[in-house]
Amino acid sequence: MVRESFKDREDSDLVEASVGGDKQAFGEIVNRYQNMVARTVKGMLGDTVLSEDIGQEVFIKLYHSLPEFRGEARLSTYIQKMAVNFSLNEIRRRKRFMSMFALKENAELREIEFASGDEEKRSDALELVNKALMRLDPKFRIIVVMRLLQGYSTRETAEILDLPVGTVLSRLSRAQEQLKIIMKKL
Amino acid sequence: MKTDELKGLILKALETEQTPDSFMQELEEAGVTYTFSNDFSGAVLNRIFGESTVRIAESEFFSNMRLVFNRVALTGIAAIILLLISILLGQGTLSIDSILGIGDIETDSIISLMTGY
Structure with a gap:
């Protein structure tokens, strides 16, 4: 305590x-x-x-x-x-x-889903967010995590990741494109 | 919150310069929260202030084992089954001798081979 x-x-x-x-x-x-x-x-x-x-x-x-x-x-x-x-x-x-x-390439994702299987039942929303995030390339995933889950601005995200703001913006844009495709499949 | 609503909300939140606080709240209300277990703080303090070096190494070892287990186990079982089938087809039986590959060799032949007579 x-x-x-x-x-x-x-x-x-x-x-x-x-x-x-x-x-x-x-x-x-x-x-x-x-x-x-x-x-x-x-x-x-x-x-x-x-x-x-x-x-x-x-x-x-x-x-x-x-x-x-x-x-x-x-x-x-x-x-x-x-x-x-x-x-x-x-x-x-x-x-x-x-x-x-x-x-194979997607083994990490399958391992994560395998490891998650024995956990307690999660909400559908959490399951959806988890699956979407895990399907994103890690360099885009980190941007989405900082923006969506942590609530940082693009500038703050750039500071934490030690990246130029322009790089964060372009990765964010790529992440959005990837997410749109991923979300359609989920 | 419906799945489609959530998907739309996520994509919309990324379009702004900063994720709105209202989105974070809606996400939380929908059940999207990430927390560690209740005893997380105690576990961290134990690992720092207790005897824990071995446990860290063990934890990494078991995580690696867990990752590889479900890959190797299935392949191994399939290989064993194939081997047993080939022995059964070749030798006609699954006795210890046939598994060891000496099922169709006479005892006299083995003695002769070992002693030279």
Whole structure:
């Protein structure tokens, strides 16, 4: 349980206390940002148990990198960038793994659907969004996740992904085209 | 919310410069929410402040195993069935000897082969 005193504290105070080894302070950071990380990681990797592991690894990495956090960006942006990097790295790792075993192009999607099958019943809407996202190319998927699930503007998306605004706009446009085709099939 | 309505809403939300807050709310009301399990925070703290290195490695190992299992298992089972059918057709039986490939060899022949007499 997080101490009441931490609930109203600024991010900078929590970071300082966490760097000093305060477990409760870091617990409050996790509580504050876990839903944001869940949207990115699960949006990118599918709503599976494996995504939860990746989410945990994001916060573990955050904890170890907090001493280097200078506060130049907001803590939420810093965490968001980590969640994006972890998700994209996991997609690359899966691709390498699939190619090692000569699995076909859509194997990742089938694995995600296979892994999701034993989860509790989801709403139809969530199922639809999951399927649509997983059928998108990852470089377009990340843009859609940032815009739709996180609610970022194009400019903010560009900042988090370290991409020029023009690139984000062109990828967004391609993502829309892909989504239209995908949605027709769902 | 109907599926077609949701599809239209998603495509429309992407056309604006920033996704409207009302869309996020509608998405949430339709059941599109992404959260981790209830004990997520505790699990993270345990992995940081507890003895957890082995568990991280184990988790990656099992995730890899899970990915490959349903691919390899089916192929393996099919190969075993084909092998058994070929033994049955070739040897006419599925005894241990026939599986080991010594079904039609006489005991005397084996002794002779081993001893040279």
